[in-house]
Amino acid sequence: MDKKRVTELSIIANKVRRNALTAVFSANSGHPGGSLSIADVLTLLYFEVMNIDPKNPKNPDRDRFVLSKGHCAPALYGVLAERGYFPVEDMGLFRHTGTYLQGHPDMNKVPGVDMSTGSLGQGVSVAGGMALSAKLSNKAYRVYTILGDGEIEEGQVWEQAMFAAHYKLDNLTAFVDNNGLQIDGNIADVMNPNPIDKKFEAFGWHVITTDAHDYNKLLDAVNEAKAVKGKPTVVIMKSTKGKNVSFMENNAAWHGAAPNEEQYNQAISELDAIIKELEAKL
Numbered sequence: 001m002d003k004k005r006v007t008e009l010s011i012i013a014n015k016v017r018r019n020a021l022t023a024v025f026s027a028n029s030g031h032p033g034g035s036l037s038i039a040d041v042l043t044l045l046y047f048e049v050m051n052i053d054p055k056n057p058k059n060p061d062r063d064r065f066v067l068s069k070g071h072c073a074p075a076l077y078g079v080l081a082e083r084g085y086f087p088v089e090d091m092g093l094f095r096h097t098g099t100y101l102q103g104h105p106d107m108n109k110v111p112g113v114d115m116s117t118g119s120l121g122q123g124v125s126v127a128g129g130m131a132l133s134a135k136l137s138n139k140a141y142r143v144y145t146i147l148g149d150g151e152i153e154e155g156q157v158w159e160q161a162m163f164a165a166h167y168k169l170d171n172l173t174a175f176v177d178n179n180g181l182q183i184d185g186n187i188a189d190v191m192n193p194n195p196i197d198k199k200f201e202a203f204g205w206h207v208i209t210t211d212a213h214d215y216n217k218l219l220d221a222v223n224e225a226k227a228v229k230g231k232p233t234v235v236i237m238k239s240t241k242g243k244n245v246s247f248m249e250n251n252a253a254w255h256g257a258a259p260n261e262e263q264y265n266q267a268i269s270e271l272d273a274i275i276k277e278l279e280a281k282l
Helices: 003-027 032-037 039-049 070-083 088-093 122-136 155-166 187-191 196-202 215-227 261-279
Strands: 064-067 143-148 172-178 206-211 233-238
Touching (some): 003 032, 003 039, 003 070, 003 215, 032 070, 039 070, 064 070, 070 088, 122 155, 196 206, 196 233, 206 215
Parallel strands (some): 143 172
């Protein structure tokens, strides 16, 4: 991608971050840290990679996306709103009683959500099922899913890893948000999943490691995954939890905490400054 397109995507991603923080602040509840760390890959997928149409969200030939780490719904809602699936103004409805933007993605209520998720490990399992369905139906759509690095401590993830390799699901690409932190602290201290790459290799996956915040490297990874035949691909993305908000970056305390008004205003101010600087480059 040229520099202009990278700048455009960066602007969108920071708007996604802003949307996610607005949702969590409005609800006084939610998960900002991991939502901010996946904003870039979500933006790339929804604005550059996937075959989707906000005007026809149930198109049977569309590419599928499953947010396996469903607690990071604010980021998914944030990118869906920017892509035009529903109004950006609705982000303030997040987790409010009687509204459609629930705390975890709901495929029955939210346009553009392909699978209801929340219980860790189940989302990636469903993504594998979707990919197998495409194979059995001779469909060309691809399936993408994002896992947390804490989530891969779940045994079900590895059952799915075995399943996907066994059925040669080369139409499945999983991204691991490797920010190194989960709700209880450093992943290596809680239940060390490292080395993540060697484990997936042992299960028969094609493994790519890359930078979660570099659009060209992420796009290269997506294109490499598309070229792989006979096995699924996992992209292990080194990311920064709380990306682009100074006091949230690399701080496990922001895994599942809502900012107060002062913190929210500071965070939005920081993101607005980044967006303004990027817009000046266009």
